[in-house]
Each structure stands twice: as structure tokens, then as C-alpha cells.
Amino acid sequence: MEHIRTPKVENVRMIDRLIPRKSTLGTLYLSSTHTIFVENSEARKETWVLHSLVYNVERLPTNSSGSPLIIRCKNFHVYRLLIPQEKDCLDVLASLTRLSRPERYGELFSFSFNPNLDKELREKAWGFIDLKAEFSRMGIPSNLWHVTAANYEYRLCDTYPSELFVPKSASPAVIVGSAKFRSRGRLPVLSYFHRDTGASICRSSQPLSGFSARSSDDEQMLQAIMKSNPVSEFMYVVDTRPKLNAMANRAAGKGYENEDHYTNIKLQFIGIENIHVMRNSQQKLIDVGELAAPSMSDFLWGLENSGWLKHIKAVLDAGVFIAKVVAEDGVSVLVHCSDGWDRTAQACSVASVLLDPYYRTIKGLMILIEKDWVSFGHKFSHRYAHLDGDPKEVSPVMDQFLECVWQLMQQFPCAFEFNERFLVQLHTHIYSCQYGNFIGICQKERRDLRLQERTHSLWPHLWENRAEYTNPLYRIDHSQTQGVLKPLTTAYCFKFWKGMYGRAEKSVASHQSPADCLNAVREESQQLEEELSAHQERLAQLKERKTSGERKTSKLSERVRRPIPTESELSSPLDYFTTPRSEKRTPSFTLPLQLAAPPKNGDPDDLSTCSDFESGVADLSSYSSSGGDDAKDPDADEVVKANA
């Protein structure tokens, strides 16, 4: 609490950029975990913003109406406030700036978040995802692969999990030697085994080859991996970096495998750019989303200039290449980049989604993230700026993985059990630190932090709410659900992810999706099925009683029909008057503030509030028809006058 200079400011205005009429007056509260805006209106609508989700806070010069403050969130929501007194604004700015940049793990929200679970349930929750079970699900043949004890107590590699699958033919000496020849000791280990072909995906970091160094242990390790796939005569080493970057690493004593030293390997460079390029690219993309009244050219040019979709394509291409080699050619692949925890994780997990239908289910995606990202080590705290640190370490690595999955969903609408909302929710949780899953960078650190005792696990919470995250078009026996996905990766197949990056403009993103209608229909069908069987039972009873002359007792139950949400008028047609070119861009107060759905109550520890208010998912009921409400729009007059 020591960081809160002013816990409460009254008469704060929350600004809606597109529809100024919708701006609301209210009171701003700062708690140790949230910024809370409570509207003065009768509904007392509340907006909660988790401090750990705040990406930056910007104060604009004070003007006659007050001091503007912009709160930008890591999940791309933007809140614009107008605070009457400059002093209050400065206090809020200072408090929020500090509160949104925790310096120690202990300050993270997950350590104070308490969903009132007892100890037993909490432990059970942490056991929800079982990676041992996952590796046995893959059907790894025990005569070829086994778990090595080499990394017991993280002695070999402190960023890897303690249990590692390696070829059975690799001797302990080879394992140790190979680890020594790899950056940070991240030796080649099994990530995914493809049962249909016997080919595997292994992962590692780059070899410490420099210009001429070699390690016979590492060479034997790769040989062992290749031999674990008895039908294949060679294996691929996929270096996910651009070749130039890989070559540059040689000067630092690192680099890539020399094909002359390793028997029967084929080296393939993919060309995914590094974390710095990706960070800058995403920033440009966010800027595009924040443009005030952009023209189509502004938008498309901005999209091109950001390079974002090009990078998404590169990541997906990497996955497609690996999946093809494994499934079609039956050849094993070793994937690495520099440290083997960013691009490598992306490429491996995208390939897994393409190869294995299980990873396209709700639980399967959780497992995949747990395996390829959490367990194999990924610098969550740095990449997603959980802690105040080097801004150059921040990069949207998982954002890109989630987006690749989203792009695939566009091409294969029936192939995924989960919907877009699930991906958006995952994204928010990766950044928010509400749950302990994504704290720390590796298994060892998480153990040392005693996360399982001090924080809660996200997965059971998402699982309980899976109805919300279900794709109505998914059917387990559908052809798209089976087998390997072969997406097209032509440039025009990639789309701007509006559900993620278009959320700065609420009015833009408020249309109903067919999936939501279908879910409503499906839910209704379920109720109908129940009613049907109840009626059939009752009918049988009645017929029986009629013969026995028994007196009837119960009344017919009325079925509650869940209304199928209808589309309503978009609240304001205002933007049609503006012509983007002629309009002078006002830098500040023209973006709508994202008014999140209000929490059900004001308790920040309440599970439902904390998970929902930042989801950015439109509550359909709030858009349902008000029966053609056509109140005259008072603001429209002004705009007409201004433009005519």
C-alpha cells in the first residue's frame, strides 16, 4: 500500500474516443492490485484494471477540462481518463507507474490472489495437467526412448525439467557431453513423438561450434536420435533463425551444426526473426490499432509496415515444414534457435498443433503450453514484463504462437475444440500473473519459489468454464478433427487478428459472431433433449396410470427457452460523418475507452470477477435488442453542423 499516493479521486471522466457521448463520470479507486473506476450512474458500473496488466501510463498536458491520463494494457485495452486536478493526475500516474512494475516476484498479484480454495483443492488443481501422462499418451516406444536421470536436481541444465526423454542408445556420457556442447546446457531432448511414423521432434539450444569446434558426444547424440527412428536414414536439424544470424553467432563461439561433422543430417534454416525485431513489429501493429479514424490506406500500409503478418507467416511456415517432414517423410527433426526457448518453442508447438488433433482440444492446448513453454523453460517474467526489468528482454513470443493457432482456426473452422475467446483469455493470463502458472522462467525457479503452495493454477479454472471457450462447430468425429492439418501459407491467407489487436476501439469490435449464436442454439438443443426425454417418460407414465386409474400429481414443467441473442443497432453511427483525410487528428481524446463488462461484485478476490472483467469478450446479452430503441442521438447534431 505504500505505493498508493491517493487511493480515491472523484469526478473522473472515462472517455470514449469514438462516441464522446458515451463518456462517463465516476470515481477512481486505487487498490494494491487494481485500478477501479465506478460510474456515478445508477448502475454503478465498475471497471477493474489489474495493475500487472498495465503496460504503460501516459499523462497528456493538462487542458481546460482537466488532466488526461491514458492507461494502456498488455492485452491491448486502452483506458482514457480525464482527472479534474493536475495534482491528482500526477499522484495516480506515479502510483500506477510504480504499482504496474513489480520489482520482486512476491509483489505479483498471484501471491495475493486468493480464490478461497482449501489446501487440498489447490494441490489437486496443480495436478490437473500431468505431463508424464502426456508423454505416455504419445505412445513412445520404451525400447527406443527412456527418461534419463541425468538432470536430477537440475544438475545438467537448470532451465530444463528434471525428467527428460532421450534416446535409449545415448549413454550417460554422451548426454553429459552433448549438454556441455550446447548453449546453457540445453541438450537435444524429445519434445514430441509422432506415433504414426515413428519420427520425433527434439529440441535443444544452439551448439557451441564456433568456427571449428566439435563434440563427438553431441554428434553421437544426434546419431542416436536419428537411429531412434529405425526406418529413416537421415534427420533434419531445423535452425529457426535466419542463416545470417546463425552465422553471426559463430563469432561468439556458438552457431550451428556443421553438416560435415554430423552424419546424415540435413540442416534447414527457417528465418524467424529475433525477439527485438518481433517486439518492434508488434509495437507498430498496436500503433495501427490505435490510429484515430484511419483510412483504409493508413491501415493497410500500417499493417504492411509493421511486418507483423510476415513474422506470423514465418512462424507458421516453420511449423508446417516440421510437420511435413515428420508426418509425410517420416523423418525426425531437431529444432533449435539460439537458447532454444523462444523460436524453438514456437516452432515445436505449432508443429505439434498441426500434427496431433489432441493439441487442438481445450485440454490438449493447455498440455501443449505446459509442456513446450512452461516445462521446457521460457522466460515468461522477462518476455511478458512481469517484473520491472530490461525492456529489451520483452517480446511477444507466445502472442505469436497463439496467433498462429488463430490463423489456423480461420482455415479450419471445425478442427479446434476451443474458440477465439480461449486464446484471448490465455493471452491475458500469460501477462496478468493472476495465477502462478506463468511465473518464473523454469521448473527449478518455480520450485524454489514454492509456487504450488503460494499461488493457484489457471488450468482447472479455465476447464471449469470450458463451455465459454467451446467452438460449436467442433465435432470429435469430424474429418477436420482427424489427422494432420495442411494449411495454406500464401500471403493472402493471413488476416489481421481483430479480436486481439482491434480492442482499442470497442465500438468497432462489438458485432455478434455466428459462433455465439450457434452456441446458444446448441445449448437450447441440449435443454430440448432433456425435455424430450422427460416428456417421453411422462407420457409413458400417463399411459400407464390411465390404465390403472391413478391420479396425476405433477404439472408439466415449462421449458425455459434461452433467447438466441439478436443483433442490435450499433449504438452510434457517428463515424460516418468524418472523412479521415480532412479530419485533423486529435492525438488524445478520441479513442473510446474500453468499458469492460462490470464485475459481478466488487470483491477483487472473487474468481469470476477477476477472470472476466479483462476478457474483452463482449457480453452478448448487453447487445441484445432493446426493441428498436431509436432515441435521437444528441451528439449527432453537433457533428452534422461541424461537417456540413
Next chain:
Amino acid sequence: MEFAELIKTPRVDGVVLHRPFMPTVEGTLCLTGHHLILSSRQDNTEELWLLHANIDSIEKRFIGSLGTIIVKCKDLRVIQLDIPGMEECLNIANSIEALSTLDSVSLMYPFFYRPLFEVIEDGWQLFVPEEAFKDLESMTDEWRLSEVNKDFSVCPSYPSLLTVPKDIDDESLCKAASFRHGGRFPVLSYYHKKNGMVMMRAAQPLTGTNGRRCKEDEKLINATLCAGKRGYIIDTRTIAVAQQAKARGGGFEQEANYPQWRRIHKAIERSNVLQESLIKLVEACNDQSHSMDRWLSKLEASNWQSNVKEILTTACLAAQCIDREGASVLVHGTEGTDSTLQVTSLAQIILDPACRTIRGFEALIEREWLQAGHPFQQRCAQSAYSNGKPRSEAPVFLLFLDCVWQILRQFPCSFQFNENFLIMLFEHTYASQFGTFLGNCVAERVKLQLSQKTVSLWSWVNRPQELERFLNPLYEPNNLVIWPSVAPQSLLLWEGVFLRWNRSTKCLDEAHQEMVHIIEYNKELQNKVNSLRRQLAQLETEDSPLQTP
């Protein structure tokens, strides 16, 4: 003229057909007066049955004696025919070229087409102005149906019957007509039942450089205003373009002469610019080797999406003026046959739920495009692959359909029809066995005797067995005004048209099927439950008198 004269080689064996995302087929190629047919003679089906009118352009290539013809269609499909024998190939190519560019309308296929189905409901009689006027009469008595144009002499591009303010006599209409480009004086386009506001359309006024005025024209449009109310004139051109038009005798309404009207200029491109835009877009879509940067930059440079945005924005503005401002609106550009109709028809889709049904949408196309005199024949003579210099070709109607698709995508439950319906309309405007889109205006259609000599598209479409694939399973009728978002990120490339032949649609079709299954299953359950309920209720009432103590 005999078609046979144009067909030197009517039949070639061993022709190989290549189509994207389909296996190649070898078979016999046949040319008829109107079709190019390829059949492998396996299971008696024709693999290709292409209207010559659908062919936009062809390219020939030779490797040795094997000739290749690349056929580029107006529906944007590109197919390849490998034809053995140089002479045969040349003959075929020449015939296709000649047959696909016939000048005379009366030689077009619709005049030869005999339907294989029974016409139950004649589409030519489906949407007559008198019927539409009856509807209007039930809502207001401020309007009348004028026969001033019955011989098409006042305005050649207007229909014979026009809805005009009741207090304006035919003589005034003639004077107003002489003041408007092409005689297109202001007529009623849409009556907004909710508040009694109207949308009218016209062509530009002929003010010229010396600021001509016309009292009758002023009186005509003022007659649509309520006392003390103002109206909006939406000029689809920028102020600069409108100014330039003065030099050529055109112009815009001067404030001084139309004090009760506020003029708003928008920037919808003229038709020749739109054609250019289409050509660039299709070129970009067809090059699969583009890198991401190049694709996005080509997409941007085509300006197609900008055109969609501008048209949709203008339509929303018109709708907003009517519904939110409670004001009447007059829409015009230059001729009043292109951008004007895009705006008036889209505004009605936004405002009027009836236009979102299949019948209503057909009626809208009849009213706002066919009757209103959009020159379909000129605009749709060539599509994106034409090599020749464009004359008056332009994808004006396609842009309208694209805008409808954008709204449909944003409001997936508000339309009775689906995307396939729009794509079907796009195809039939460019090449069809039906006469609906022949001719440039009502007068021409009357002269061609289309309603006697050809079959109407609607006669075919409205048959239940055809209609089925055009129905939107998610449709839930609602009476709301729907305000689409016109932000760039909300407007997508219409893949169903522009990437249709560049990717497999299998997965998307399957998704659509799933959607249909879910909805159908729900309906089935509802029926079962309802019938059981009735049974139960009956049993219980039968039961109760006996049971009463």
C-alpha cells in the same frame, strides 16, 4: 448470322483441362454457339460447361504442336486447356474469341435458353412498380405514381412509372427533368416508415458555370420536407469534382437556391477508376508467389477496400440522416446511375429489415438497380481480365454486393440469404442464361422484349429447390436498423469472390454444413418436443375429468 460460321472446329479429342484445386481431366472439347463443353465421357457428366459470355479473355501458347489456351472468366476463374494440334488450337481460340465478344444482344444465350424447369412464378411479373406503390400508399398519401415518362421521352433511363410528391404535376416534372443530367429528376427511392422521412435520388443538376436554377426542381424536392425541417443532399462526389462538373454543364445545388438543404460531399470514385481498381485487386489475388509485404502493398494499391469503405460510409451517412437526424435525403452523383444507386440501395439494407430477406433483396435490386437504370450491359461487358481499353465497364454492382457482404458478415443473423446468394448474383450480372441483367434500362428491356423472349433469373432462383442453398441458417428476423462498422479493420477482403479459385473451400464449406446441421437438429428437436407436449396436454385433459373427486 449463323454461329456455325464462327466454329471452324466444333470438336477436339484428347484435350486436357487444368483447374485450380481439382484433378486434371482429359476429354473431348465441344464448341456450341453459346458454350464451351469438356467431357471425359466418364459417368456421362460434363466436367466443364462454360458460357462463352463468361469468358473475359484468352491467351494462347504453343510448345511444339501442343497448344494451350488459358481461359480467363468474368467470374474470375482461370482455367487451362491443352489442345493437341496447332490448327485445332488456333481454331478453337479464334472461335472462343469471336463467340465471347458478340456485339448483338439478341444473339446472347438468354434468347436461346429454354428452361428445363416449369416456371411456376414468373419473375418478370414479380416486382412491378404498381405493387410497390400500393405498399407506400398504405403508409402515406403524400406521393403519387406519375406516368409522365410512359414513352421514356422525359428520361430515357427511367422506368415508365415514377413515384413523385403528390403536389408536383407532370409539367413541373418535365421542367425539373430538363434541369437534371439525363433527365433524371428527383424521384422517391425509399420511405422510412418509422419517422416518415424519405430518400430521393436524381442526377446532378445542370447549373453550369453561370449558376442556372430551376424553380420546379427546387419546388419538387422542397415538397418532401416537413414544415420547418431541413434535408440533406448527399453528393457522392468531392466538392472539387462537383465544381469541375460545372464546366461541362453539370454542377450541384447552390445553397442560395436550396436554403432548406444542407449539402454533404463524399468521395465515391467514378466507374472507370473502379474498373482499374478491380483489375489491380484481381491481379494481386492471383499471384500466389507474393511475399507478405508485396501482397499487402498490392492490396492497398488496388484501392478496392478503400472503395468499399467509402461507399459503405456514404450509405451509412444517408441512413443516419434519415433515421437519427429525422431528415429527408436526396442522393446524387453525376449521372445518378452508379454511385447514387450504391448509396440508396445500401442505405435501405441498413434501414429496412425487409431488404434483408430474399424477396426483399430481389425487389431492391429490381427497384434500385434494374428499374433505376443502372447500365448493367455496359458495366458488365468485361471483367477483371479484359485486355482491351475499358469503355464503360465498371464493377459498380460488384462493389455494392461486396458492401452487402460486409454488412452480412457483421450481422450474420440479420439476413435471410447467405454469401452464396450474393456470389450467384455477381455471376449472373456478367454471364447468364437469364435475361434479367440484359440491357441498360427499362426502355431497352422493353424494346428487346426480354419478358417475352427470355426467362427471368427470379423465376429460377425462387424455386424452393434452388433457394435452399441460398438460405442463411442463422437468420432470425429482426426489425432493427443495423449500423455496420466502417473502420478499416472491420472491412475484410471478400474471399468468397476474390480468392474463390485460389484456395480450396472444402474446410469452410464443411463448417457451413456443420452450422446447418446444428440448426436443423435444433428445429427437429423443437418439433418433437412440441408434438409431445400436445400429446401430453391432450392426455392430461382426457385424464382430469375422470380424476376430479
